Amino acid sequence: xxxxxxxxxxxxxxxxxxxxxxxxxxxxxxxxxxxxxxxxxxxxxxxxxxxxxxxxxxxxxxxxxxxxxxxxxxxxxxxxxxxxxxxxxxxxxxxxxxxxxxxxxxxxxxxxxxxxxxxxxxxxxxxxxxxxxxxxxxxxxxxxxxxxxxxxxxxxxxxxxxxxxxxxxxxxxxxxxxxxxxxxxxxxxxxxxxxxxxxxxxxxxxxxxxxxxxxxxxxxxxxxxxxxxxxxxxxxxxxxxxxxxxxxxxxxxxxxxxxxxxxxxxxxxxxxxxxxxxxxxxxxxxxxxxxxxxxxxxxxxxxxxxxxxxxxxxxxxxxxxxxxxxxxxxxxxxxxxxx
Numbered sequence: 092x093x094x095x096x097x098x099x100x101x102x103x104x105x106x107x108x109x110x111x112x113x114x115x116x117x118x119x120x121x122x123x124x125x126x127x128x129x130x131x132x133x134x135x136x137x138x139x140x141x142x143x144x145x146x147x148x149x150x151x152x153x154x155x156x157x158x159x160x161x162x163x164x165x166x167x168x169x170x171x172x173x174x175x176x177x178x179x180x181x182x183x184x185x186x187x188x189x190x191x192x193x194x195x196x197x198x199x200x201x202x203x204x205x206x207x208x209x210x211x212x213x214x215x216x217x218x219x220x221x222x223x224x225x226x227x228x229x230x231x232x233x234x235x236x237x238x239x240x241x242x243x244x245x246x247x248x249x250x251x252x253x254x255x256x257x258x259x260x261x262x263x264x265x266x267x268x269x270x271x272x273x274x275x276x277x278x279x280x281x282x283x284x285x286x287x288x289x290x291x292x293x294x295x296x297x298x299x300x301x302x303x304x305x306x307x308x309x310x311x312x313x314x315x316x317x318x319x320x321x322x323x324x325x326x327x328x329x330x331x332x333x334x335x336x337x338x339x340x341x342x343x344x345x346x347x348x349x350x351x352x353x354x355x356x357x358x359x360x361x362x363x364x365x366x367x368x369x370x371x372x373x374x375x376x377x378x379x380x381x382x383x384x385x386x387x388x389x390x391x392x393x394x395x396x397x398x399x400x401x402x403x404x405x406x407x408x409x410x411x412x413x414x415x416x417x418x419x420x421x422x423x424x425x426x427x428x429x430x
Contacts, residue, residue: 103380105380105385107385107413114419130153142251147282208294209231296358300357316401359383
C-alpha cells in the first residue's frame with residue numbers, strides 16, 4: 092500500500108509536532124529520510140529570491156561554511172546592549188512624528204510602518220552607519236520597492252528569466268543604490284537585501300497588524316494596551332518589557348512582552364515555512380509548515396484563537412509546547428524560515 096504522502100507532490104501541515112519536524116529535518120510524517128541536506132532543502136524553494144534580489148545567504152545557498160558565517164554575523168548583530176534600545180526608541184518616535192506631522196494631508200499608515208521598520212532594522216544591523224547619510228524619503232522608497240519586488244516574485248513564474256528579475260527592475264536598483272552608496276551589484280554576498288528581506292520584509296506587517304489591533308479594533312482594553320506600549324517606548328528596558336501598568340484605577344496584568352507575543356502568534360512573520368523533500372528515487376515533494384494555521388489552532392489556543400488577546404500569555408513561560416513558532420525553531424529562526 093502506498094502512503095498517502097506519496098500521492099501528492101506537495102504536503103502542508105498545521106500540526107505542531109509535524110511543523111517542528113519539517114523545520115528540523117524537512118521530512119513530513121510517513122516519508123523516508125530526505126536525501127537533501129537541511130541547507131539544500133531550505134535553499135531550493137527560495138531560488139526565486141536569487142532572481143528577484145540577487146542575494147546569497149542561508150535562504151538561497153546550501154554552502155555550509157557560508158551559512159555558518161552568515162548566521163554568526165547576524166547573531167552578533169542582534170544581541171545588543173540595553174542602552175542601545177533607547178537609541179532605537181528615540182529614532183522610531185522621531186521618525187513617526189516627522190512622518191505623521193503633515194498638515195491637511197492624509198498619511199499612508201502602511202508607508203509609515205514600512206519606514207519605521209526598515210529604519211529601525213538598519214540601526215540594528217548597520218550599527219556604524221551614519222544616520223545623516225540618507226533621508227527618510229530614500230529609506231521609505233527602498234522599503235516600498237523591496238515590498239513590491241517581494242510581491243512580484245511570488246506571482247507567476249516565467250522560468251529562468253521572469254519579468255520580475257532584478258536586472259529588469261530599475262526603480263528597485265536605484266532605491267538600493269540611493270541608500271547603500273557602496274553597493275556592489277557583482278557581489279551577491281554583500282547585497283544589503285541579504286539582511287533587509289528577513290529583517291524588514293517579514294516584520295513590517297507584524298508591526299502594522301499590532302498597531303491596528305491596539306488602536307483600530309475597538310478592544311475593551313485598548314487604552315491599557317496603548318499605555319503599556321507608550322511606557323515601554325519611553326523606557327525600553329528588559330524590566331519594563333515585562334511590567335504591567337495602571338490606567339484610570341485599572342491595573343493591567345498585561346505587559347509589553349505579552350502584546351508582542353500575541354502579535355507574533357496571530358500574525359507570524361513567515362506564515363508558511365517551505366522545504367523540499369527528495370526520496371531515494373529522486374521524487375520531489377514540496378513540504379510546508381503552516382505556522383499561521385498552527386498558531387490559530389483551536390485545539391491548542393482554545394480561548395478565541397482568531398482574536399487578539401494578549402492576556403492569554405500571562406503566566407505562560409514558553410509557547411514552544413503550545414505550538415508557538417513565529418520565528419521557526421530558534422530565536423533567530425526568521426533568518427532561516429524565510430520562504
